[in-house]
Amino acid sequence: MTLEQRYPSATGHRAAHRSTASRVGLALGVTAAALAGLAAANALAAREAERRNPPKGRFITVDGVRLHYLEDGEGPPVVLIHGNVSTSDDFLISGVFERLSHNHRVIAIDRPGFGHSERPRGPSWTPGEQAALLRRAIDRLGLDRPVVVGHSYGATVAMAMGLDHPDAVGGVVLLAGYYFPTKRIDVVLAAPPAIPVLGDLLRYTVSPPFGAASMPLLVKTMFAPMEVPDDFMERFPTALTVRPGQLLASSQDGVTMVPGADAMQHRYGELTMPVAIFTGTEDRVVGAEGQSGRLHEVVRQSTLHRLPDVGHMVHHADPDLVVEEIDRVSAAAKARV
Template identity: 35%
Template sequence: MLRRADPPDPSGRLLSIRGGQVHAHVQGTGPDLVLIHGAGGNLRDFTFHLVGRLAPRYRVIAFDRPGLGHSTPLHENGESPIEQAAVLAEAAELLEVKDAILVGHSYGGAVAMAWALNHPANVAGLVSLAGALMPWKGGLGAWYQIAASGIGGAVVVPLVAALVPRRLAAPVLDKIFAPQHPPAGYAAHLGIELSLRPQALRANVRQVNGLKPHLAAMAPRYPGLSVPIEIVHGTADEIVPIEVHSRPFAARVPSARLTELPGVGHMPHHARPEEAIAAIDRAANRAGRLQPGR
C-alpha cells in the first residue's frame, strides 16, 4: 500500500453558507465564468490547466460542490442538483457574480442546468462538457447501491477509504479518461485524498445514486431555457454517453449547439482543451459577455 498523503489545502476562499462552507477558487479579470466539477472530483480538476488559460479573459470562479473537495455537505442523504445549485448560487452572490457563463462537467452539467432553471437572474449562458443532462435506462452498479445505503455508508465506505491502496487510483483515472490518458502530473495535482475521505465518498455515491429522478424532473423544463447553450461531448464517452445525454438535449433545446468530438472520452476539457475554451468563448459571445479584444 502506498503511503497516505495529506489532502491539499484550499486554494481559494472558504465562504460561509447555511452553517457550512463552500470553497471557491477565484482567478483572473473579465466577465464572470463559473466552473462546476463532476462526480467524485473537486475544483482542482479545473485548476490543473484550464483556469490558467481562461483567467486572462475571464474572472474564473471554480467551486467545490457540496460534500466534495473542501465544501461541506448539506445533509447526509446526497444533495440533489437543485440543492447544490441553490447553495452555489448563494456563494456566487457573496462573490458579486453578475451575468455569469456557467460551465459544468459531467455531474456538474446537471448542477449548471438546475442553476439556470431555478436561479436564472445572473445566468447569461451555459456550457456543458460531457454533462449528465438526461435520465437514462437502467440503474447504476452494485457499489452505488451498497455505499448509498445506511449500513454501507457507515461501514463499507470507511473501510474502502482506509484500505484501498492509493495505487488503484491510477487505473480509475485511466478509465475516466479513456480512450485518452490523464496528462502527466494530473493525479498529483487533483489530490486523490480529497476524494477518498469517507465523507466525500459517501456524498459522491449518494449524489450519483439519486441523480436520475432529478434529471427526469428537470428534462421537461429544458426547452424553456433561452440563454445560449454550448455543448462539447466526445463520441467515445462511455461514462456519460453522448447518445443518451447531449444529443437528446440538443435536439429538444433550441438555444443549444452541440460540438461532437470524434474518439474523445469523458474528459474533453483535458483531451481537447482548445475545443472547450472555444465553446466557452462562443457562449460568452452569444450572450454579449466577451469584451472586444480579450
C-alpha cells in the same frame, strides 16, 4: 452416578455449543478490532491527505455550508463546476482555469462534500439543491449573471441552475453531461456508502482503500480512448477523494443522478439563454448521442461540439476549444442584456 454419566449425549452437545459460541464470539471480536483499527487508520490517512493537499483558494459560508473556491482574473464572470469523484483541481490540471483567467473573472467551486467544501447531513443534495446553494454563493461573490460551466455531474447541476435560476445565469456550457435518465449499473455499485449505518461502516473501513486501489482504473476509463496525461495522477488530489466524507458525497451524487435528470428532462425546452454542449464521441461514462446529442435536439439555440476519438474528459482533450466556446457564450449572454 453423576449427571455427565447419566446423560453423556446432552452434556456433549452443551460442550459443543459452548465451544461454537466461543469461536463465534472470538471471530466477532477479532473482526470488530480489525474494523476499528482500519477506521482509525483511515481517519489518520484523511487528515494526512488534507495536510498534504491544503486549500489553494478561499472560503465562503453560505446557509451554514463552508465552500472552498478558486478565483483568478478579471472580466466577465465564469463559474466552473466539477463532476463526481473530483474537485475543482480538475479545471486547474486541464488548463481551462488558467486560460479563462486571461479574460474572465473565473471561479471554480468545490461542490458540497468535495475537496475542501463541507456537506452537512440533512439535505439529500440533489442537483437542484446544489444549484440553489451555488446560486446563493454566486450572489455572495457579487457575480453578475456568470456563464456556468459544468462537467459530468457538474453539468447536471449547471442545468438545474439554468432552469431554476435563469435570472442569475447568463449562459451554460455543458461538458460530457448527463441529462436523461438511463439504467446504470454504476449507480447500484455507488449506493452502499450512502445507506445509513451500513454506509458509515463501509466508508470508515473498507471503502477508502478500495477506492484508492480502483482510482487508476476509474481515471483510465474516464480518459479512454485517450491516454491519461502523464502528470494527471501526480497533480490530482486522489487522497482527498477517498476520505470518508467525500466518499459519502460521491455516493449520494451517484444515487441522485438518475432521478435528478428525470426531474428536469421535460423542462429543457424552457431554456432561452445561450447553451453550448460538448461531448466525446467515445464517452464510456455517460454516452454521447443519447445524452448530449439528444439534448441538442431539445435546446434549439444550443451549439453541439462532438470531439472525435475523445472520451469523458473533453476539457482535457481540447481546452482551447472549450475556452473559445465559453468566450462565445459569454459574449452572447452580454448581448442579450
